[in-house]
Amino acid sequence: MAEYILELKDIVKRFPGVTALNHVQFQLKKGEIHALMGENGAGKSTFIKIITGVHIPEEGHIFLNGEEVFFSNPLDASAKSIAAIYQHSTAYPHLTVAENIFISHYEKKGMFLNWPAMYEKAEELLRDLGSEIDPREEIGSLTVAEQQVVEIAKAISANAEILIMDEPTAALSERECEQLYRITNQLKEKGTSIIFISHRIEDMYRLASRVTVFRDSRYIATYDVEGLKKDKLISAMVGREIADLYPKREIEQGDVVLKVEGLSRQGVFKDISFEVHQGEVLGFAGLVGAGRTELFESIYGIESFDSGKICLNGREVRFRHPEEAIEAGVGYLPEDRQRHGLVLSWEIFKNVTLSTLGKYTSLKGIDSRKEKEAARKSSEDLSTKIQSVYDTADSLSGGNQQKVVVSKLLDADLKVLILDEPTKGVDVGAKAQIYEIIMDLAEKGYAIVLISSEMPEVVSMSDRIAIMANGRLPKIVDAKSTTQEEILEIALNLNK
């Protein structure tokens, strides 16, 4: 009998331009609940995808009960009794609960599907889990918590021996969390081995017997939960050599450029107030889902807001469309640059001028030469690695693509720059360059909002840091007098 039901050794996973997993290891004992923790981008999701067969590692070995296995697709993994439940429901919304549960392993009666048996079994499973969900209900009409229970029922009915839960408590209320804890423990009693990923340290203390920490695509350590001090855990998740990675400069700040008071949008964020000065970098920290992107989408005009006030240079404004925002001098670097920032099939010069075509248009039409000139100059200024301005955006690496989006932003006459995860998916070298660019911009007098889920980045590059949690902005701290641990605690909502 192998010591571990699941063991991964020396796993390496690479994507173009970035190493997502760097020789990580993991051991899961039979019948244990093992927590996997780490910041955003630490590699947890990628790791899970390796276990469930979605990704194939470049290097490394996977052992199930002591025997080496290879998964070339998710079906291989599920055939070995590995199931996963994700934060975002993967259920088919218009099918019933029972249909979802049995979607990959129908009960048959001869050559026909045996629905009565399936409905009966579904009922049994759900009652066992203490739930009152009707298996004939359309799953789309259930709450997130209920859908999750169904997913667990599905995993049980598929006889999963290893169950992976990815952020199961992210969207649950207190009471629903209790129910989830009960069900998870129930599964453990039955002998299921569980790996769960969560940002909530509370989850870990309530459920897990051991916890593994990943940081920066590497395996850091595995601890026994009993007796583990919270500080030690957070240090492991967050600690790193900051040193010269972050070229922060002391920049003189000017007047308030953007002031937001009591901004609210029903169900998304509530009572947000902050101000940004000229030359300042205001960091926005928080976990994914805290509402930062949504907040700025409302400020920038992509979405609306329900109440509150926005003032730009003292004048109250309300942007009904991004066009108005850009006109007034507010620019936005979107989080998902590939979907929202660039036209991937277009040449660089066309991308750079997309917001500001007015500058290049006259009665004779668009002056392509002027465009290319502007793109060329901007690429030089930002050290964008391109062969020519004719290169298409999709031929560039992540870091250079980001620089093109920045070029586009800077082509307009702006006062405020909202940068949403500007270094996401960017390699270390380009990251440093982007930080230098941000500093240059602050020196030039731009007011900069830096939204980032990367703790070291937001602590090192900001002057002040606004921390959002669950749609609210509980605190704005001075970057110099705070610690990553403090920010994480507030973001995790532990300091009420």
Added chain:
Amino acid sequence: MNGKRNLFSRNIREIVLALMIVIIAVAVQFRTGGLFFTGSNIFDLLREASILIMVSMGLMMVILTGNIDLSIGSTMGLCGMLCALTLKNNQDIPLILLFLMAAVIGALCGFLNGFIVARLHVYALIATLATKYIFRGIIYLFSGGAWVAQAEMTPEFISITTTSFLGINSLIWFAIGITGMSFVYLNYTRSGRHLFAVGNSQSAAEVTGIKVRLTQIRSFVICGVIAGLAGLLWVCKYGNAQSESCDGYEISVIASVVAGGCSIAGGEGSVAGVLLGALLMGTLNNILPLIRVSTYWQQAIKGFIILISIVINAYMQKRVKKQELKRREL
């Protein structure tokens, strides 16, 4: 050196299409002992393809934004019929007014399509499927099912499509004009660029400050105007306005646009490509009778050639992408 490679790989679509046309032309030339490359045949081909070229340019605008217009045929028929009826009852109406009328009615049809798609958020496929029947229905309402025959139109009007200017038939000039304007619009104007941006990613366009809904409506209106003018020219060319005129024509137009390299998902396409796509269709229409292929086979062959051009196009794009990825900084 890299600039040169870029030029080739960026225009691979058009090059493949042009080659296909040339190959077919040369093959037919040999097969028929020289019937293809005669002055009269080439001009015939161009004249016959002119309307298709024009309407394809219009549809391209819509397809670039990621939508589609199934109602083109009905719009053409509607404008043609209404103008013909007007002409029948007002024999001395200045012709320029007829063209204006066709353009305006086309614009209205386009605007309705654009409104339903952009404001009411109905998928273009469904919306224009509905308007296809609505517009066709309106034709019958006005015509009562009857035709407007040549005798009921003025000789002045009929002569529009038989006159030549500088030795080239007026229809061909119309096609050249529309093609030229489309080229300028797409490459040299802001709103032209916006079509590509919206087709590529509505959300990216929105974030960049582009008014997505307006862009979509604009594309439908342009398509409608061109369809209207084409419908009028159709009546002129065939000498009558039938209630079923141009019914189903949109299929040929879609074929031209897609064979010409426009992505049906939007965001990709070129005037040269669509022109060549329409010319390919025009060439097929021309040669199949020339080499005495039975009409039963003609449909199938056309479909087959379109499929081949799309497949080759997709394959070549993949090859080019792969090469570009190899060059990429990693």
